[in-house]
Amino acid sequence: MWKASEYAGWGRVHKAQGELARPERARALSALAAEGPALGKRRSYGDACLVDGGKAVDMGRLDRYLDFDAEQGLLTVEAGCALGQIARDFAPRGWLPAVMPGTGFATVGGGIAMNVHGKNHHGAGAFSDHIIEFELETPKGRKTVRPGDPLFLATVGGLGQTGIITQATLKLTACKGDLMMVTERRVPDLETFCDLLDESEATYTVGWIDATARGEGLGRGILEEGETGSGLVPAAKRGKKIPMDAPGWALSAPVVKTFNAAYYRRVPLKGRTVVKPIDDFFFPLDKIHDWNRLYGKNGFHQFQCVLPVEQRPVLREMMAKISKAGLASPLAVLKRMGPGSAGHLSFPMEGYTLAVDFPNRKGAASLVHELNAMTLDAGGRIYLAKDSVATAAQVKAMYPDWQTWAKACDAVDPEKALVTDLVKRLELRTTT
Numbered sequence: 001m002w003k004a005s006e007y008a009g010w011g012r013v014h015k016a017q018g019e020l021a022r023p024e025r026a027r028a029l030s031a032l033a034a035e036g037p038a039l040g041k042r043r044s045y046g047d048a049c050l051v052d053g054g055k056a057v058d059m060g061r062l063d064r065y066l067d068f069d070a071e072q073g074l075l076t077v078e079a080g081c082a083l084g085q086i087a088r089d090f091a092p093r094g095w096l097p098a099v100m101p102g103t104g105f106a107t108v109g110g111g112i113a114m115n116v117h118g119k120n121h122h123g124a125g126a127f128s129d130h131i132i133e134f135e136l137e138t139p140k141g142r143k144t145v146r147p148g149d150p151l152f153l154a155t156v157g158g159l160g161q162t163g164i165i166t167q168a169t170l171k172l173t174a175c176k177g178d179l180m181m182v183t184e185r186r187v188p189d190l191e192t193f194c195d196l197l198d199e200s201e202a203t204y205t206v207g208w209i210d211a212t213a214r215g216e217g218l219g220r221g222i223l224e225e226g227e228t229g230s231g232l233v234p235a236a237k238r239g240k241k242i243p244m245d246a247p248g249w250a251l252s253a254p255v256v257k258t259f260n261a262a263y264y265r266r267v268p269l270k271g272r273t274v275v276k277p278i279d280d281f282f283f284p285l286d287k288i289h290d291w292n293r294l295y296g297k298n299g300f301h302q303f304q305c306v307l308p309v310e311q312r313p314v315l316r317e318m319m320a321k322i323s324k325a326g327l328a329s330p331l332a333v334l335k336r337m338g339p340g341s342a343g344h345l346s347f348p349m350e351g352y353t354l355a356v357d358f359p360n361r362k363g364a365a366s367l368v369h370e371l372n373a374m375t376l377d378a379g380g381r382i383y384l385a386k387d388s389v390a391t392a393a394q395v396k397a398m399y400p401d402w403q404t405w406a407k408a409c410d411a412v413d414p415e416k417a418l419v420t421d422l423v424k425r426l427e428l429r430t431t432t
């Protein structure tokens with residue numbers, strides 16, 4: 001059952017050597033729940049999905065659909081099922097997962113444990129807002145968990161520390177079909193970007209931001225606003241694979257600056273509306289398998305924060321710091337979040353969320369440290385699905401409910417069998 005394995009977080013900065021079990025049947029999970037935490041597809045960037053020197057349960061084979069109510073859009077599914085798979089299978093029937101992160105590889109279990117958000121957080125909330133119930137196999141036995149239960153608050157965004165989510169019943173959202181109508185327009189600067197995100201009435205919005213731009217163009221980028229549609233799906237482009245780790249210069253400052261300038265001009269001045277398959281809009285990077293290898297063998301860091309709406313000046317300071325450092329990759333995203341909801345350690349809260357990738361070069365980790373400190377001072381938080389460098393003190397200050405959460409975890413996992421490398425690094429289950 002257990003197999004010695006070497007694996008990494010998506011950013012490939014943190015790695016683990018440990019034992020993984022890959023059960024094929026859900027009934028095996030009750031015996032495994034006291035052995036180690038569940039892992040999804042390891043699309044978390046840092047060490048949230050790692051147990052170095054220990055055991056963990058890879059949920060990849062537990063991906064079956066168990067029940068579907070086509071009248072109400074209620075889907076019961078095993079927790080290892082990828083959200084992109086659900087989208088591909090159900091969009092032609094008029095239903096989509098109500099919340100989808102930027103990769104379709106994230107599983108239902110990973111979606112719950114990080115309480116993921118999508119391009120519609122401003123209107124639809126987080127993953128936890130669309131859960132009817134889930135089954136949780138804890139070291140202390142099996143439980144059915146529903147919104148309102150104390151264990152719900154500890155499990156959504158709860159980093160897998162309350163047990164193995166074996167299956168969930170999700171309320172899907174109605175869609176017109178498996179196409180997206182996407183309006184793209186250039187945005188000249190950060191202030192305009194924030195205004196447009198605040199005013200947008202589109203169901204789905206996302207901003208690509210040129211993290212190399214300075215001066216008047218600081219924070220310029222492209223705003224995408226999307227609605228589902230139906231019709232003839234444009235032929236999907238074949239997936240590409242990155243065959244090896246890219247050399248160090250591939251994402252050097254001049255290369256990124258030139259790429260970003262061209263990418264910005266790709267959208268005509270007057271804007272345009274394009275039709276895309278849903279995957280292309282929701283999961284634009286999934287077509288390039290192993291794109292994380294573009295960052296070379298040292299991997300990369302992603303910084304993601306959410307700042308309260310009144311902290312636009314801090315967002316501006318952050319963008320200035322990032323562009324001055326010259327370390328950013330082309331992957332930088334700005335989104336607007338609506339009010340936060342359930343989950344003691346849930347990331348989403350009302351404000352602007354900025355996500356930027358930095359190749360793991362000299363200065364990158366300390367830049368992320370500085371950005372983390374600015375986030376804390378501004379009353380914001382960082383996203384633990386992305387973190388690989390924060391300190392325990394910073395994260396505890398950003399998530400003041402952490403002790404309530406830790407006690408709830410200890411009640412179902414008194415031996416602390418489910419601790420991951422991130423939870424250890426941030427001392428999150430060490431209460432006084």
Ligand SMILES: Cc1cc2nc3c(=O)[nH]c(=O)nc-3n(C[C@H](O)[C@H](O)[C@H](O)COP(=O)(O)OP(=O)(O)OC[C@H]3O[C@@H](n4cnc5c(N)ncnc54)[C@H](O)[C@@H]3O)c2cc1C
Nearest residue numbers: 040041042043044101102107109110113116117159160165
């Ligand atoms: C390209 C890309 C874009 C992304 N965009 C977004 C985005 O827009 N919004 C967003 O919110 N996130 C985003 N993410 C982050 C990603 O959605 C989360 O990290 C998600 O948790 C990954 O799911 P996973 O199945 O790979 O889980 P893993 O990364 O393997 O695990 C994440 C956590 O979930 C726990 N877990 C996994 N399965 C279970 C289970 N069955 N029971 C209990 N605990 C479990 C693990 O213990 C771990 O703590 C993105 C990631 C990538 C690579």
